[in-house]
Structures are given as structure tokens and as C-alpha cells.
Amino acid sequence: MNIQYEEPTLSSSYSVVGSFPKSFGYGLEDQDLDPEDSSPSTSKPRILLMGLRRSGKSSIQKVVFHKMSPNETLFLESTNKIYKDDISSSSFVNFQIWDFPGQVDFFDPTFDSEMIFKGTGALIFVIDAQDDYMEALGRLHLTVSRAYKVNPDINFEVFIHKVDGLSDDHKIETQRDIHQRANDDLADASLEKLHLR
Numbered sequence: 001m002n003i004q005y006e007e008p009t010l011s012s013s014y015s016v017v018g019s020f021p022k023s024f025g026y027g028l029e030d031q032d033l034d035p036e037d038s039s040p041s042t043s044k045p046r047i048l049l050m051g052l053r054r055s056g057k058s059s060i061q062k063v064v065f066h067k068m069s070p071n072e073t074l075f076l077e078s079t080n081k082i083y084k085d086d087i088s089s090s091s092f093v094n095f096q097i098w099d100f101p102g103q104v105d106f107f108d109p110t111f112d113s114e115m116i117f118k119g120t121g122a123l124i125f126v127i128d129a130q131d132d133y134m135e136a137l138g139r140l141h142l143t144v145s146r147a148y149k150v151n152p153d154i155n156f157e158v159f160i161h162k163v164d165g166l167s168d169d170h171k172i173e174t175q176r177d178i179h180q181r182a183n184d185d186l187a188d189a190s191l192e193k194l195h196l197r
């Protein structure tokens with residue numbers, strides 16, 4: 001099977017990720033660490049990748065930072081625990097990406113939201129545009145409201161992913177609809193101060 005990713009055509013507050021840069025030239029080292037570990041690396045700036053199962057979180061991380069070809073992402077297995085990846089190509093580029101499983105249960109007592117969200121700079125929520133995104137919107141709302149409660153300084157980014165199967169009109173309509181619904185949900189919960197980008 002051959003996946004073809006097209007260039008992203010939209011750029012606005014809601015990021016539409018339609019293709020992966022071919023090479024970012026980062027020399028990286030994979031790590032599969034326990035999130036509880038207290039090594040000094042855990043104090044690096046941290047970006048969280050969250051979203052429903054199969055939305056494409058690991059693919060984004062592998063293609064952007066590990067030069068994986070988009071076709072190879074077809075064979076990625078589902079992530080079943082938090083996968084911490086050190087991105088440190090120089091003293092200027094030095095941060096961590098935490099790739100979460102799609103089925104994170106925020107109500108599970110072992111999910112330590114304090115530890116996870118306190119030290120986080122940005123949370124990227126990935127939405128599969130080819131899927132029915134209503135469930136993803138519910139999950140987005142739950143995720144950002146939980147994270148905001150712990151750390152209101154987090155930058156929240158919504159990536160509308162897998163737009164390669166959509167027409168240009170459909171891309172714009174999907175982006176507008178997701179933007180509208182996500183912000184309506186926040187307004188309904190009196191969380192207007194929380195800004196999604």
C-alpha cells in the first residue's frame with residue numbers, strides 16, 4: 001500500500017498537518033523510559049503528543065524527528081505506554097517529546113496529572129481528519145481542561161492530521177468546524193481563557 005501525503009495548504013491558528021518534512025536533520029537517540037524516572041532529562045522543556053488511538057501521533061514524531069518515511073508508519077504498532085523521546089541535536093535544540101497512548105485514562109489513579117502537566121510547555125492534540133472527529137473533540141475538551149487546571153501556562157495546539165484524503169474545500173470546512181466546536185465546548189465550560197491554536 002502506498003500512502004501519499006500532500007503539502008499542507010492551510011495555515012492558521014489550527015494547524016493542518018498534511019505532510020511531513022522530509023528531513024529535519026536531527027541526530028537522535030530513542031528512549032523508552034519510565035515517565036516516573038527522575039533523571040535530569042525530565043526537566044527539559046517538554047511537549048506532549050496526545051489524541052485518539054491511530055490519529056497519527058507516533059507517525060508525526062517518527063517522520064519529523066527520526067527521518068522515518070511516511071510509508072513505514074503503516075507498520076507502527078499502537079503505543080501502549082508513554083514514550084519519552086529526547087530531541088537534543090545541540091544546546092539550542094534540547095527538549096523532550098512524550099508520545100501518549102491513544103487510550104489514556106485521566107481518571108486512573110496511576111495517571112499522575114500533576115507530574116505530567118506541571119513541567120509541560122506545550123500539548124499537541126492530534127485529530128484524524130479522515131475519521132469522524134466528534135469523539136476526538138470530546139477527548140480534546142477533557143484533555144485540555146484537565147491539563148489547564150494543573151498548569152494554565154501550557155500552550156495548547158490542535159493538529160488536524162491526515163488531510164491527504166480531503167479536498168481543499170473539505171479541508172477548510174473541517175478546520176472551521178473543529179475550531180468552532182472546540183471553542184464552543186470551552187465556552188460552555190466557562191473556559192474561554194484557555195486558548196487553542
Ligand SMILES: Nc1nc2c(ncn2[C@@H]2O[C@H](COP(=O)(O)OP(=O)(O)OP(=O)(O)O)[C@@H](O)[C@H]2O)c(=O)[nH]1
Pocket residue numbers: 003005017018019051052053054055056057058059060070072073074075076077078079080100101102103161162163164165
Ligand atoms: N492517510 C494518512 N495516514 C496516516 C498519516 N499519518 C499517519 N497515518 C497512518 O495512521 C495510522 C496510525 O498511526 P500512528 O502514528 O500509529 O497513530 P497513533 O496516534 O500513534 O496511535 P496509538 O499509538 O494507537 O495512539 C498508521 O497506519 C499510519 O500509517 C497521514 O498523514 N495520512
